Amino acid sequence: MMKMPKIDTRTLRASFIIAGMLSFAITILVITNHTSDIFSSYKLELIYYLSMFSICLIGVIPLGTIVYILFLFFDNPSYQTAIHIFARKKCEQRANKNAPYIASYLSCFLYEVIKKNDIVDIPVSDTSINYSGYAIRKNSVIYRFIIPVADMPDVDEYNLQKILQNTVIGQLNHYGITGLSSVYQDTTTIVPSVYIDRILYSEEKHLVAVDVLYICTSKDLLYYQNAVRESNNKNKAERTVYDDEV
Structure with a gap:
């Protein structure tokens, strides 16, 4: 049976903080770009804002999970070596053009x-x-x-x-x-x-x-x-x- 990797709570916390900041920034960007004239009342506009922030909170979970997986991916020594080799090859290609x-x-x-x-x-x-x-x-x-x-x-x-x-x-x-x-x-x-x-x-x-x-x-x-x-x-x-x- 495959052993599950141990969860790093510090990395997990950082991942969800980053995800929360990204979700909040995206939500603010969407809200500020909407046209308020489409709403016939403040009540509908308030509902729109609450809906957007609800979507923001819900989106933190999948986005935080993705960020955490990326942290684990780049923390793996084999992947770090592969990235280093790839970057070195690209530098050599530019240098040897x-x-x-x-x-x-x-x-x-x-x-x-x-x-x-x-x-x-x-x-x-x-x-x-x-x-x-x-x-x-x-x-x-x-x-x-x-x-x-x-x-x-x-x-x-x-x-x-x-x-x-x-x-x-x-x-x-x-x-x-x-x-x-x-x-x-x-x-x-x-x-x-x-x-x-x-x-x-x-x-x-x-x-x-x-x-x-x-x-x-x-x-x-x-x-x-x-x-x-x-x-x-x-x-x-x-x-x-x-x-x-x-």
């Missing part, structure tokens, strides 16, 4: 940056940089590009990320980026529009993954500023020399 368009230009730009930088030492062609998709990190769209290589670069991922980012800035300053803006600007800040967020090596698959942020919203700007701040703090920590190490 222009993703294919932006990714195609970023792919060409990344090719130009790597091709012109001998320090990177990654052999590329115009077809070897493959767009593999995007990820949402802190409400920003991060584009991932995969580059097949025979051997891993001599520098590690972190230093390669810094080298590439410096080259990106130079490329943006001198030549810009085809099809996209080379800077993001708001009322107080102007920054390069392309940021190399992370680089990952896969020695087993002989691949280099490059994660790229294209800064085109205030959320992207915030992500970029936090990433640069974390990178600067890491550099300071690496340069710190303690007395017992001298």
Whole structure:
């Protein structure tokens, strides 16, 4: 036999208070919109008002029950998770509406940056940089590009990320980026529009993954500023020399 859920008296009370307020508001709205000329006497008008308020009181019961059921529905963790996932998907759809368009230009730009930088030492062609998709990190769209290589670069991922980012800035300053803006600007800040967020090596698959942020919203700007701040703090920590190490 199915067990009935325990009634939460506090939620039930709140549900019927909300239902009462809604019923009263609807009743007042109906009354204020009626035309008093249709009544031939005050007695009929009084009967009309009493009838409307009676309907209001009777309507509290079904309306309160509906509100209580809605409270229980949204209080269920599984439903909350489903709603959260649905809302996240909708946000991602809005954020990624222009993703294919932006990714195609970023792919060409990344090719130009790597091709012109001998320090990177990654052999590329115009077809070897493959767009593999995007990820949402802190409400920003991060584009991932995969580059097949025979051997891993001599520098590690972190230093390669810094080298590439410096080259990106130079490329943006001198030549810009085809099809996209080379800077993001708001009322107080102007920054390069392309940021190399992370680089990952896969020695087993002989691949280099490059994660790229294209800064085109205030959320992207915030992500970029936090990433640069974390990178600067890491550099300071690496340069710190303690007395017992001298």
